[in-house]
Amino acid sequence: MNAQRRRIFLFTGGLALATVLAGALSVPSLERHYLRQQAEQDGPLLELAKESLSAALDRYAPLPALIAERASLADLLAAPPDAALLAEVNEDLRQTALMVQASDVFLMDISGRTIAAATYREPGSFIDRNFSHQSYFMNAREGALTSFQVSGTTTGERGYYYAAPVEEGDRIVGVLAVKFNIQAFNSVWNGAGSEFMVSDANGFVLMSSRPDWHFRAMRPLTDTTRRVIAQNLQYPIDRIELLPINKIALDDTAQLVSFAETSGESYVMTSTALPQRGWVMTSLTPTGPARLMALKLLLILGLTGLLLFGALLSYLLKQARQREALVREQGAKRLLEATVDERTADLQKALEHLKSTQTDLIQAGKLTGLGQMSAALSxxxxxxxxxxxxxxxxxxxxxxxxxxxxxxxxxxxxxxxxxxxxxxxxxxxNFARRPQQAAGPLLLNQVVQDALAVFDVRLATTGGRIDYTPPAGEVWVIGGHVRLQQVIVNMLNNALDAMEGQDDQVVSLRVDGPRITVWDNGPGIDPAALDQLFDPFFTTKPPGKGLGLGLSISYNIVTDFGGMMTAANHPDGGAIFVVTLQPAQAMRTAAE
The missing domain is CATH 1.10.287 (Helix Hairpins)
Known part of the structure; x- marks a missing residue:
């Protein structure tokens, strides 16, 4: 090997070594980038899990007030001990607990002593136990509807309590409480790829997708906090163990965490508050996928760099050989040029393959995130x-x-x-792919009637009115009954949501041939939002009021039917949504 070629190899080798060192030093930054990206992707899923849990808890909130209105409860509290009335109330509470799937329904007098309970037949019944120290009793005794979370100090059962005052005229004579097992609410995160936990203001884990995290504290409890917990009997103070957790900040909203009691297991942690209950919901996504993406990108860059270094080395050697070829035969020069052309072609093919692979990886990541979101939608x-x-x-x-x-x-x-x-x-x-259910002729009149039957439930509870006159004759269109019914319900829901707070809430629903029109008398749509109205996860509603999926799903359903969905502001005020479907008769004629 002559001196010129030796210098070429030393130069390219040094450059390659410097690149490898730079790549090794960039691994932590690249890994942190993908971990932060994972945290951003976890945000919508965490908000969805939060809304689902809040909805599951709020669904039972009115029950104590409804049960407390029963006259027999006030009679039992006001009268001297009556064995027959007590037996009747006990059995009534037991039947109620079975119907609403509650762990217990129990009645306390004004001093906090339990005088009747759904579990009166069971050894661990609350009868004759005093709960005057519990905040849910004290708040209800003052006339407030209240809720409270308690991890049983005896049974270890994690319970959630709702309480309401029992009144006789203008006097509060007792408190009615309903207890639910918190384990029943864990279903809100079933099917998700992340771990979840819910903790209170003291960092005590109330709920978790991992059973081994229950009854654990995320940070050491102060002596003052321990005294308050022991006084309220809220948690089994003797069984509270510290959950050893190490945290490294990724940004203002996400952290990289690991647990001392697990080997090599780390997560991207993002949190969101449930301010009405003083809780914090936390999502913990394994870091493996993010780190794998970083390694894949580093591998792609490494291979690309290797190919570029090869090309550079080939070019420099070519220059050396060209100078040597001045004194050699012409045939050796042609052979050298053919070799370079072959290597350049290989390099181009490899680069095209790498670009295609990178595109496939990005698309796969998007579909995976969308599939995880769809699993949790409720x-x-x-x-x-x-x-x-x-x-x-x-x-x-x-x-x-x-x-x-x-x-x-x-x-x-x-x-x-x-x-x-x-x-x-x-x-x-099937949100991320074309549905397999075939569309066919169906009677639009019946679909609209079925949608209105479902929507009557909301009208009965929230008010509002649907102005609808059925068409004179039968209207046949191309579509699917359930999915088209879903589109109509979504449009009516959005119309009433837009008029929230108005005294006169009227939605006009019209069927004119294959065209369905929904027009509300609300404030209309912001012109800047019209172009994004059907995009997934875009919403103009306040936080916690919607995820921005209803109109996107409806738009895709109508498109699958070969129809068209549009939105605009009506000249007379309010928003108007129009769904135009294909007439069934026209499709049958075309098929013939």
């Missing part, structure tokens, strides 16, 4: 669940009156609602 089930509850109550009332036909009709409606929820679940799983 807001689409609220209306069918409310309808099922109403029909179930109606059926029970009809059965008590021996009105069998009406009860059977309500049970049939419940079955339809269950079928609807199962179909909606399948549609949400």
């Amino acid at each position: 807001h689409e089930f609220n209306q069918p669940l409310a309808a099922v509850k109403t029909y179930a109550d109606n059926a029970r009332a009809f059965l008590k009156r021996d009105r069998i036909a009406e009860a059977q009709d309500n049970i049939t409606r419940i079955s339809r609602m269950v079928d609807r929820m199962a179909s909606i679940s399948a549609h949400l799983r």
Whole structure:
């Protein structure tokens, strides 16, 4: 090897070594970048889990006040001990607990002593136990509706309590409390790829997707805090263990954490507050995928650099060989040029393959994140669940009156609602791909009537009015019954949400041939938001009021049917949404 070639190899080798060292030094920064990116992706999922948990807890909040209105409770509290009345109240509370799936429903007198309970038959019943020290009792005794979380100091069962005052005229004579097992609320994060935990203001873990994190404190408890916990009997103070956790800040909202009792297990931690309850919900996503992405990118850059160094070395050697070729035969020069061309072609192919691979990795990451979001979505089930509850109550009332036909009709409606929820679940799983359910001719009149039947539940509770006159004749369009019904319910929901707080809430619903029009008398749509209205996760509602998926899902459903969905501000005020579908007769004629 001559001196010139030796210098070339020393130069490229030194440059390659410097690049390798720079890549090694950049690994922590690159890894931190992907960890922060993972934290940003976890944000919407964490908010969704937070809203789902809040909805699950709030669903039971009105129960104590409703039960406390029963006259028998005030009679039992006001009268001297009456064995027959006590037995009647105990059994009534037991049946109520079974119906609402509560752990216990119990009645306390004004001193805090439990005089009746749903668990009166069980050895661990609360009867004759005094809860005057509990904050939920004290608040309810003052006339406030209240809730409180307690981890049982005896059984270890994590309970959530709702309480309401029992009144006789203008006097509060007792307190009615409903207890639910917190384990029942853990389903809000089933199917997610992350771990979740909920902690209180003291850092005590109330709920978690990991059972070994229950009854653990995320930070050492002060003596003052321990005295308050022991006084309220809120947690089993003798069983509170510290959850050893090491934290490294990634940015203002995310941290890299690891647990001392696990080997090599680390997570990206993001948190959000539940201010109404003084809780904090935390999402912990394994760092493996983010670190794998960093290593993949580093590998791609390394391979690219290796190819570039190869090309550089080839070029320098080419120059050396060209100078040597001045004194050699022309044939050796042609052979050298052919070799360089071959290597350049290989380099171009490799670069194209790397670009294609990088594009596939980005798309796969997007679809994975969207699939995780779809697994946790629950807001689409609220209306069918409310309808099922109403029909179930109606059926029970009809059965008590021996009105069998009406009860059977309500049970049939419940079955339809269950079928609807199962179909909606399948549609949400298919949000990121084209649905497999084929569209076909269907009667639009019936779809609208079914959607209004579901929506009657919201109108009965929140007010508002739907101005709708059925079309004179049958209107046949191309679509799917359940998915088109979902579109109509979403449009009506958005219309009433836009008019929240107004005295006169009227939604105009019109069916003109294959065209459905929904027009509200609200404030209208911000012109700047019109272009983004159908984008996923875009919403103009306040935080906690929506995720921005309803209109995006509806838009995709209508597009799958070969139709078109538009939104605009009506000249007379309010927002107007128009869905134009394909007429079924036109499709049949085209097929012939």
